[in-house]
């Protein structure tokens with residue numbers, strides 16, 4: 001087949017005829033524009049040009065196989081890459097105009113979790129920063145997550161021998177030096193070129209557990225392989241284990257296929273996200289999408305025409321856009337029956353937000369619950385996980401001891417971790433701080449973030465007067481302020497459901 005000239009490709013740079021180059025092949029993606037789950041605008045930005053670098057940020061290479069038949073037009077003439085369109089005018093602006101040109105701070109200057117965000121903002125493309133930092137609606141859920149940790153105080157004991165401290169915890173029998181783990185976050189390819197494997201590398205080196213997202217840039221197997229390779233480099237001395245976060249696809253066969261893949265790859269537990277029957281309204285994402293559409297002249301297209309994906313059968317996008325077919329709004333408690341038949345390992349429900357559902361999780365044979373509002377990205381004014389933890393302690397204490405209870409959302413300090421453990425949590429998930437650490441410093445950032453949290457935790461334990469996490473008790477914290485605001489059945493019209 002004759003090679004295609006770059007100058008020819010460059011001509012097809014609009015929505016009527018849109019060609020892109022991926023690796024050394026030319027693709028006509030005109031008919032795919034309106035079906036792309038990530039939106040048409042991002043593809044049009046790449047029209048007539050080599051989209052390989054941008055593509056790899058978001059997708060495994062084998063995604064090209066999912067394009068409609070006959071999309072591949074042939075190979076590009078390698079001598080004509082120079083004639084392709086260079087869309088410099090549309091390149092991503094840095095996330096913070098003020099930081100442009102600023103040098104990234106030395107990693108040793110990151111002494112708290114919040115410092116990683118500042119560093120990341122200096123280097124992250126604006127789109128990636130918006131994806132990471134965005135939250136639902138006015139941001140009230142995210143704000144509540146962060147603030148509630150500071151509304152609980154410790155009740156320290158003094159004059160105790162706190163020379164040596166032990167911070168070990170286990171998740172479903174898998175020991176870890178830490179009572180915290182890395183929360184699942186999608187699309188890490190947009191955060192660091194090394195994507196999920198880079199995060200895994202840092203995790204393995206420090207021995208921290210990690211939950212891998214269904215919406216990852218790399219495949220389930222690639223991510224597991226990267227863990228095994230890093231383990232090998234460390235003579236298998238790292239206790240790190242990977243768990244899998246599961247978004248339920250609408251199609252059951254696909255769901256089963258994914259579960260089998262996850263099992264075969266060796267993931268140690270299935271964390272089913274239950275707070276996302278639909279995507280929350282992430283406002284900054286929406287503004288960005290509108291800006292992108294305007295920048296490529298799509299403003300005349302009605303939003304719905306371009307945003308509703310077609311009959312796609314891919315992994316979900318979690319970037320503020322609904323991916324049709326990938327998030328099932330139809331999942332119910334009854335589905336746990338067939339899920340259990342397909343998956344014999346531990347099941348955690350991620351996104352439990354009230355007592356009633358905690359009880360149901362126990363009744364339905366789950367092994368764990370993760371109290372979470374998805375980092376404030378889903379329901380506007382959802383309860384913080386801390387508030388839910390207090391509610392569950394008050395109204396269904398029977399789940400403690402029978403389920404492993406995790407919390408996440410807004411934890412930015414090792415002492416926040418300790419508060420959750422005092423109140424009975426098994427372990428806590430940390431999301432954005434790890435993402436920002438990865439963005440700014442790659443796997444070294446992941447290691448550093450773990451170290452920072454660990455140091456804060458051990459200091460807090462000593463100052464609280466304990467030497468082991470088994471000594472953490474509810475009476476070591478004063479949660480009165482939150483308890484005053486906690487939901488109570490007597491304040492609700494319908495009381496019969498508890």
Ligand code: HEM
Nearest residue numbers: 037038046051054055058063066187314315316317318319
């Ligand atoms: C050419 C074949 C392509 C296919 C088959 C494809 C497919 C998909 C699919 C299935 C998703 C849903 C989420 C996911 O699985 O990650 C998605 C999202 C997305 N895609 Fe593509 N895509 C293609 C090209 C591109 C290119 C060239 C770019 C960038 C220049 C791109 C950027 C994105 C972005 C930004 C998202 C949203 C991710 C998020 O917000 O998390 N895609 N695409």
Ligand SMILES: Cc1cc2nc3c(=O)[nH]c(=O)nc-3n(C[C@H](O)[C@H](O)[C@H](O)COP(=O)(O)O)c2cc1C
Nearest residue numbers: 132183184185186213273374375409410430431432
């Ligand atoms: C950028 C980003 C992507 C996320 N992607 C997913 C995901 O794919 N699946 C999921 O269940 N939760 C996802 N979450 C939610 C996290 O797992 C976790 O619940 C939340 O980030 C914890 O809050 P924190 O970021 O304040 O620590 C994501 C969160 C962020 C910030």
